[in-house]
Amino acid sequence: MRTLKLTVAYDGTNYHGFQKQTNALTVQQVLEEKLSLLCGEKIVTAGSGRTDTGVHARGQVVSLTTSGSIPLENLLKACAGILPKDIVLWQAEEADEGFHARYSACWKRYCYRIVQNKHADPFLRNYVWQMREYLRLEAMQEAAQLLLGTHDFSFFRSAGSVQSSPVKTIYRAEWLPKEQGELEFSIEGNGFLYHMVRNIVWHLVEVGKGTKSIAAFKSEFAAGKRHFKVAPAPPQGLYLDYVGYIPHFLADIEKIRK
Numbered sequence: 001m002r003t004l005k006l007t008v009a010y011d012g013t014n015y016h017g018f019q020k021q022t023n024a025l026t027v028q029q030v031l032e033e034k035l036s037l038l039c040g041e042k043i044v045t046a047g048s049g050r051t052d053t054g055v056h057a058r059g060q061v062v063s064l065t066t067s068g069s070i071p072l073e074n075l076l077k078a079c080a081g082i083l084p085k086d087i088v089l090w091q092a093e094e095a096d097e098g099f100h101a102r103y104s105a106c107w108k109r110y111c112y113r114i115v116q117n118k119h120a121d122p123f124l125r126n127y128v129w130q131m132r133e134y135l136r137l138e139a140m141q142e143a144a145q146l147l148l149g150t151h152d153f154s155f156f157r158s159a160g161s162v163q164s165s166p167v168k169t170i171y172r173a174e175w176l177p178k179e180q181g182e183l184e185f186s187i188e189g190n191g192f193l194y195h196m197v198r199n200i201v202w203h204l205v206e207v208g209k210g211t212k213s214i215a216a217f218k219s220e221f222a223a224g225k226r227h228f229k230v231a232p233a234p235p236q237g238l239y240l241d242y243v244g245y246i247p248h249f250l251a252d253i254e255k256i257r258k
Contacts (some may be wrong), residue, residue: 003099004072006045006062007091013126013236014086018051018060020159027051027087031062034082038075039068048243049108049192054235056127058111059090059242063101066087101243107171109188109242112233116181122205128182129237135208135225137175137183143207143217144173145249147187152225156203158195158232166193166224171248175204186241188248198232205233 008031016024020032028045035043048061070078072092079089098104113128115121120130147170154166172188187203203220206212 001065001067001097002069003065003095003097004096005093005099005101006043006064006089008059008060008062009088009090010056010060011086012054012056012127014054017055018047018057028061028062028153030084030087030174030177035064036212038078038082039070041067046101047238048105051238051240052195052235054126055238055240056236057240059109059244060240061101061105061245062245063095063099063104076205081091104245105243106193106246107188107190107248108240109172109186109244110192111241112185112201113237113239114183114185114201116183117137126236128213129234131205133209134181135176135183135205136210137208139210140204140208141175143204143214143250144175144185144187146218146221147173151221152224153193153196155221156196156199157193158199168192168196170210173200190248195232198235198238199230200235201237202230 010027012027013025013027018027020028028047028169032043032045035045043064043066045062045064051057051060072094076089076091106130115124115128115130117130117132118132124130150167150169152166153168157166168189168191170187170189171187172186174186176184176186178184185204187197187200203212203217207217
């Protein structure tokens, strides 16, 4: 049996998330159907993480085992022809026996895109959070630095989270100004709770609007429990950007060497 590691990008607009569901179309369902056809056997995949309805991925990692002998290059070419245009297999690699896309992961990077513009752009509606207000970038940057390190992230957990421990380590959290009023929030950590990134973005945007002070953000985060319900930032701005399979500090060393 071979173990394969696949890197997949997808536009999540037309899917009810990544993970298979009984009565809804998902990315994982489509992948398994097409890969089963190509490999001539039933393929069961594991994803590095679930993404919700409307959330996108640039670097979702999928693992699978197969008894087939199809060369990786042929698999890539065949997937380009058989997968829908909103799902692309970017990379296929042989992996060690026992590799699991989720349980072998050491850290992940998510990005969230916001576009500030007085006039909404209909062509961006599925890919960014559009807002008419112009946000205070320096304040959001300062608040984001409070997330770094190991903390209890219960304040940013939505109802329905099944993870046992809310304690996570965040290695990087910063806002990156782009062209034409776009801001991108990039966050790297060893794990994330249900809706955690979208909840973080919502509260940082409140800081950016001036409706929440940095001191209030810090106090609420430290308290760890919300006494009010807030909808997370919209799903369409969120992207699963990268999944790392070596410890984060080693990944940083590799960047320096390159």
